[in-house]
Amino acid sequence: MELRVIGMSEGRRIPDKFTCSGKNHSPKIEIHDRNETGYYFIVMNDPDAPSGLFTHWIIYNIPAGIVTLEENIGNKEITEEGYYQGLNDFGELGYGGPCPPRGDGDHRYFIKIYRTDEAVSRKKIDAEHAYEILDKMSPEAEFYALFSRE
Template sequence: MIVKAPFKEGEEIPQKFTCEGDDVSPHISWDKVDGAKSYALIMEDPDAPSGLFVHWIIYNIKTNSLAENMPRKERINEIIQGENDFGNIGYGGPCPPKSHPAHRYFIRVYALDAEVTRKMSLEELREFISSHKLDSGEIMGLYKRKR
């Protein structure tokens, strides 16, 4: 499954989508998967000082794209968003420590053979994904703080 974002694989994430910009979620799209009842997306930074840092958890998506600037609400119609490692619901853009080299940000999309109708912790969602995954894809972008 091919995942598309406003940057290409391995390129810099535009500042607009980071803590130094508007900190809005990017438009993300992916290939439709036959038999998928829903999609889930997890965005993570494995280069964070504390280890794996979660920037976005969003699931029970019924289409094969997410609009730019998704509201930071737990529920958007059928879509459910979890808490990121900033402690907020929804998207939290790249914001690595100023002294660090560029961090890698992985956006992984999973096509699932079932819907997720209740709020889940990240661990519960990962378990659900492992039991219901039809296909997956990812895109990785880089970001280094400018200021």
Template sequence: MQVISSAFENGGVIPSRYTCDGENISIPLEFIDVPANTKSLAVIMDDPDAPMGVFVHWVMYDIPASIKELPAGIPQAPVLEYGIKQGINDFGTIGYGGPCPPNGAHRYYIKVYALDTLPDLKPGLTKMQLLQAIEPYIIDEGVLMGIYER
């Protein structure tokens, strides 16, 4: 499975529009070669280069497998159209929180998990709670990595 974005190439620079220095809107994503038996998708975006350890920027799940892309600017709401749920990021808010590194270049990993079930989880989960809930159901994953420097 592949994850791509119209905003930047894998390993490329994330445009400031999607960061705390710009509009701070979510990055548009497209899912390619999703396994046929996928029932739902989950998305986690984090920064392993944060000074205090891995910093979580986005937790989204219960995305129906029929959804092949997410537009830019997903609302910061716990429950979205089609029953999609969002969790809590390390800024302490629901939904997307863009890159905002204190210094230097940081890598941001957007991991998309294909699941063989639609777990119908409650909104507001943390990254760890989500991973615990979906771990037995992961059948594939794709990663998109972008870099941002302030």
């Protein structure tokens, strides 16, 4: 599986347009996968948050294969493509961009892709329920970048 996050570079600073300092757009994600079985479950989180792991985005029930999630996909529960978005740790549906406390230094932001055998029937999944589903699974691909606010 190949994961590309368009407009970001692995291990580098996240551009402001994807953060609370900018437009708070979700990034464009391209997944290239020869294995078209199952569904993708994508989570974006910050393990460096003062309160512990902070989840910024949950999007799931994405049929496996070659997939593109467009930039600024919106914050609807069900996207135009039929993918489901869960509640982030801001308490909102969809993407909530990086927004670490000012002066807290670089935080790492991971985008991880998991594969589920079947579509997840539950709607409005929050981080707690997402990690229950993914508990014994390993991500099939991941990407990370950095962000801090002065």
